[in-house]
Amino acid sequence: MIEIRDVTKSYGSNAVVDRVSMTLPTGGLTSIIGPNGAGKSTLLSIVSRLMPMDGGQVLVDGLDVSHTAGEVLARRLSIMRQDNHITARLSVRDLVAFGRYPYSKGRLTAGDVEHIERSIAYVGLKVFEHRFLDELSGGQRQRAFIAMVLCQDTDYMLFDEPLNNLDMKHAVETMKLLRRLADDFAKTVVVVLHDINFASAYSDRIVAMRDGRLAFEGTPKDMIEPSRLQAIFDVDCRVHAVGDTRLVNYFE
Amino acid sequence: MQADIKRVSPAGTLLVTAVLALLSMLAFMTLGAKGSWAFILSFRGTKLAGMILVAYAIAVSTILFQTISGNRILTPSIIGFDAMYALLQTVMVFALGAAGANAVDPRLQFVIETAAMVGFSVLLFRALFSGATGSLHLLMLVGIILGGLFRSLSSFLQRILDPNEFVVLQDRLFASFNTVNADLLGISAVAVAAVTFVLWRLFPTFDVLSLGRESAIGLGVDHHRTVTILLVLIAVLVSVSTALVGPVTFFGLLVASLAWQITPTASHRFVLPIAVCLAIVTLVGGQVILERLFAFNTALSIVIEFVGGLVFIFLLVRGSAR
Secondary structure, three states: OEEEEEEEEEEOOEEEEEEEEEEEOOOEEEEEEOOOOOOHHHHHHHHOOOOOOOEEEEEEOOEEOOOOOHHHHHOOEEEEOOOOOOOOOOEHHHHHHHOOHHHHOOOOOHHHHHHHHHHHHHOOOHHHOOOEHHHOOHHHHHHHHHHHHHHHOOOEEEEEOOOOOOOHHHHHHHHHHHHHHHHHOOOEEEEEOOOHHHHHHHOOEEEEEEOOEEEEEEOHHHHOOHHHHHHHHOOOOEEEEEOOEEEEEOOO | OHHHHHOOOHHHHHHHHHHHHHHHHHHHHHOOOOOOHHHHHHHHHHHHHHHHHHHHHHHHHHHHHHHHHOOOOOOHHHHOHHHHHHHHHHHHHHHHHHHHHHHOOHHHHHHHHHHHHHHHHHHHHHHHOOOOOOOHHHHHHHHHHHHHHHHHHHHHHHHOOOHHHHHHHHHHHOOOOOOOOHHHHHHHHHHHHHHHHHHHHHHHHHHHHOOOHHHHHHOOOOHHHHHHHHHHHHHHHHHHHHHHHOOOOHHHHHHHHHHHHHOOOOOHHHHHHHHHHHHHHHHHHHHHHHHHHOOOOOOHHHHHHHHHHHHHHHHHHHHHHO
16 A cells, blocks of 8 residues: 655745645556646656655555665565666666566576566567667557566556557557556556546546646546546546446547 | 677677787786896886776776766766866965975875865765756756866966976876876775775666666665765775876776777676776777887877777767668
8 A cells, every 4th residue: 555645845836746645555556647747747756756755755555665775665666757768778678677676686586587588578579678779669668668667576566657659559558468467466556647548448546636736536437527527637528438438538 | 689699799898808908918018128027027017007006997987977977978077076186286285385295195195185086076966966856967067167166276376386396296287107106006906995895885786877866766776875975986986096197087988988889788797897908908008009109209198099089989980880
């Protein structure tokens, strides 16, 4: 369980995350939605201790992220960020192998190698495993970074807009993969998403943020409502039920 | 799959550079030797030991500085290390006089210089670099400006210095591999050994640090602490090389760039030793060329920068064509 208590982060007098409190239960897939600048990515960075908070507390399984040793947290929680710029020239396999660092400190065991192989195969990059990252397309690179997170094999996995740069096929495959992590491996998956329909179709819970605050939270059924979406995004939209899934038409 | 076949193995590259380094050391010790071997070996051995220490210090400090800054064109000297060394020397000659400065035990001087440079770098880096808002560009700008300040201060002091004392000072400020400071060899070796011991403990983190701050933290590296320790070690290494031979700016960048270019992997397990071997080849090999080919008629830095610059440009052109 991830408990977020009164977390605040400001730049000058501008609070980008403003006294947010919420609990992300163990298991399942939670999507964080909201307009640009709502503080979604900042919140994710704070939870994953990449960014210090100005006030409040984040507990992961009862461990305070501000005071727990980095290597302990790295075995419980992993994050994939939006912009992954790396100066080093790495092959896909090199990159994915870094996911084992919290366990092996650079000396790979047979078990680590197995994890690496499995993660690469899982995201479908087996053919490209010896390619350098700068020789891959944006979507392939994205999947390589997802494979690195898989390889880290933590209970909590955070993804900051993992569908960026992905075409329809790979976006769906990625979301299915994240769904499988939650269903088959009992991982707790938290995803920042921009496409409201992906959030609707694949989440167990949706958390909406606006202006640095927690706006609403609930199941897709509760959340995908014209009035709520209007309140979150300021966009008029219609919601259609297709089978069990609610789809949002915001194009008209 | 196909790319695999064409790729040279990193161990092969390391072996080749190591053999080249050994050959240049051998050439330095034996070429043109006349007279008593006992004298030659101890005379040239001192110089060689000094050059190897400098090569090691510069190669390692530059590679690690580039790793923690995530930038392949930076060297510790851009942050004003050389200027600081010059200022320290100038202030010392100014305050104590030439005779006084020469009377100070060089080992004591070395310790004071190292402490000052470590203090300066830690202050600068901690204030600007390692925090979450720390910006590399801000650090560089402040470093360049401080370097300018140090340089102006030194040249001001040099201008009001007695001409005789100025000559003594100038002698101290020129990088020279002919007059390796033998008094300092022992203490430098101890400093380098201590640094190497700590580096050895931190070794697994280097590759992770090259992924950038966020990824490193995500993988459980205490980024702030590790980077601060590394900066202190880099400051010690830079002090060692400047104290032994004086400021050498271009050399580190050259060696590090060559090492990144020719090493087929980004793993520090290979890049670091290859860079050290390349540094030895360049320094010792360059000194051989200087002594045997030009009969000391030029400066080693000219030889290194001319040949090294050509090799570097060649590699860049070839790399872009690949």
